[in-house]
Amino acid sequence: MKNIHIIGLGLLGGSFSLALKKVKPELKITGFDANLNHLKDAHTLGIIDEASEDIPQDTDVVILATPVDSLEKLLIKALEEVGENTLLIDFGSTKEALCKSVADHPKRAQFLAGHPIAGTEYSGPKAAKDDLLEKKVFIICEMEKTDVHLKGMAYDIFEALNMKLRFMDPEEHDRHLAFVSHLSHISSFMLGKTVLDKMADDKNIFDMAGSGFASTVRLAKSSPGMWAPIMQANKENILESLDAYIANLQVFREKIHSGDTSELSSEMNEINKIGDILDLGK
Amino acid sequence: MKNIHIIGLGLLGGSFSLALKKVKPELKITGFDANLNHLKDAHTLGIIDEASEDIPQDTDVVILATPVDSLEKLLIKALEEVGENTLLIDFGSTKEALCKSVADHPKRAQFLAGHPIAGTEYSGPKAAKDDLLEKKVFIICEMEKTDVHLKGMAYDIFEALNMKLRFMDPEEHDRHLAFVSHLSHISSFMLGKTVLDKMADDKNIFDMAGSGFASTVRLAKSSPGMWAPIMQANKENILESLDAYIANLQVFREKIHSGDTSELSSEMNEINKIGDILDLGK
Numbered sequence: 001m002k003n004i005h006i007i008g009l010g011l012l013g014g015s016f017s018l019a020l021k022k023v024k025p026e027l028k029i030t031g032f033d034a035n036l037n038h039l040k041d042a043h044t045l046g047i048i049d050e051a052s053e054d055i056p057q058d059t060d061v062v063i064l065a066t067p068v069d070s071l072e073k074l075l076i077k078a079l080e081e082v083g084e085n086t087l088l089i090d091f092g093s094t095k096e097a098l099c100k101s102v103a104d105h106p107k108r109a110q111f112l113a114g115h116p117i118a119g120t121e122y123s124g125p126k127a128a129k130d131d132l133l134e135k136k137v138f139i140i141c142e143m144e145k146t147d148v149h150l151k152g153m154a155y156d157i158f159e160a161l162n163m164k165l166r167f168m169d170p171e172e173h174d175r176h177l178a179f180v181s182h183l184s185h186i187s188s189f190m191l192g193k194t195v196l197d198k199m200a201d202d203k204n205i206f207d208m209a210g211s212g213f214a215s216t217v218r219l220a221k222s223s224p225g226m227w228a229p230i231m232q233a234n235k236e237n238i239l240e241s242l243d244a245y246i247a248n249l250q251v252f253r254e255k256i257h258s259g260d261t262s263e264l265s266s267e268m269n270e271i272n273k274i275g276d277i278l279d280l281g282k
Numbered sequence: 283m284k285n286i287h288i289i290g291l292g293l294l295g296g297s298f299s300l301a302l303k304k305v306k307p308e309l310k311i312t313g314f315d316a317n318l319n320h321l322k323d324a325h326t327l328g329i330i331d332e333a334s335e336d337i338p339q340d341t342d343v344v345i346l347a348t349p350v351d352s353l354e355k356l357l358i359k360a361l362e363e364v365g366e367n368t369l370l371i372d373f374g375s376t377k378e379a380l381c382k383s384v385a386d387h388p389k390r391a392q393f394l395a396g397h398p399i400a401g402t403e404y405s406g407p408k409a410a411k412d413d414l415l416e417k418k419v420f421i422i423c424e425m426e427k428t429d430v431h432l433k434g435m436a437y438d439i440f441e442a443l444n445m446k447l448r449f450m451d452p453e454e455h456d457r458h459l460a461f462v463s464h465l466s467h468i469s470s471f472m473l474g475k476t477v478l479d480k481m482a483d484d485k486n487i488f489d490m491a492g493s494g495f496a497s498t499v500r501l502a503k504s505s506p507g508m509w510a511p512i513m514q515a516n517k518e519n520i521l522e523s524l525d526a527y528i529a530n531l532q533v534f535r536e537k538i539h540s541g542d543t544s545e546l547s548s549e550m551n552e553i554n555k556i557g558d559i560l561d562l563g564k
Contacts, residue, residue, distance in 0.1 A: 137489065177490060179480045180490050181490070181495060185494065186534065187498055187531075189534070190527060190531050191469055194530050195462060195465075198526070202458060206559050208462050210399040210462075211401070212501050213462045213466045219498060224546070224551050228547040232541060235541065239535065241480070242538070246531050261511065261513070264510040266506075267471075267506075268506035269506045272503055274477070274502050275502070278496060
């Protein structure tokens, strides 16, 4: 493995490259980004050694790290372009539609459907960090559909990056992610909106915001260009999680309204156990 | 100023004492907590020099740092007990009802209504940290109702602790805090509940939770004993903020449902500006 090509040089693509260069400095990393400012920044920041719109002939692994609405087209185009010894890996946040789109593709075995569970509320190559992926979970879907030999390169990379592999089918991935990622982003965006709307009356409201507010609203800084397509691609699961969330809020609202403090208390007590569950995962 | 007495030796009362001891080691700090394990821990951890259920005669400043449902009774009892040179300060998260309850009290001038905007999702003396209050906002309500001489001691303390003072009336405080603190806690608790409910079907769901989920659900670890009373004391403002939040979620849900990606995108773009506003406050 000598040559890597990355399409999409934002937070994930950029962080992937920086991490890989640290542990495998001998690799040559080329790449492209449709945003030419990002492409230039990625070069300046040493994320890529060389810019290239086409996938170079001798590329071993191509990484697709663009928003999910562009992945399907990019993946099919890349599959046409590459030789038989090249592996394609995507980093998209939704997996079902993408996997379906290439289910019967003659070169399906050259594709590995992946999703690194890592990110921040920032985007673009300047937000990339060489430790973003460190010890994070990397989900692989339909691993049995990828060629054994090519898959070996992916395992080498993710092991070198110290990532924890998890395997599941694309439907399960999308269903889970709606609850533990996509819903969080929506709750955070709407919390931000609710307080911004209130600010129209009360200019100094943010003066009183503490670390709790900052923590719950942090994701409202996330990139709309990344998130609107996710909400489209994973619509059904997101609607299910959102409806459950809104229903829970409405029931809790009625408990506050009726002033049943002991009922509120016992409900929050039950939910407190999420702390233990999250800490277990550390 | 020589003697401080703290009632409620949890996260806030404990952190206050540890910070004060660092900058004013000559002070003698006594205290009490109705939870006798907390009282014992506070003594062991050096949060108090001595346990005392009664407020010692020569106390200069009494801090009330208990959940809001106990503050009114405690404050009135303490006002009866203390001599005319003692200042009482409360740290409660809601201010309107408490200020009203002592509005006509003959010793009203010996009370300062305060609220340090600081906390974590943890509680109890073991969670106390000597830097929790550092550079945080301390809100004072009805400052004109507190005796000028006694108030001087409070200013000395908060200056020594490097806190930033803000002044507002109790109604404004409670209205603002509903939006920038209380709502965040409810959104976080309900997010936790929604995912815990889902976990009944999908045991491994937390494996896929990244830092975004952890951030939005962090407050769901908060103490029900502290938060149920806040939801009671600030019910009307909280219901207003919660209704606005639920309405925003419902409108956004419909936009996802109708698949209007550009509308979702432009709405999230608008909300992104919360990042600049929050960063300005740093």
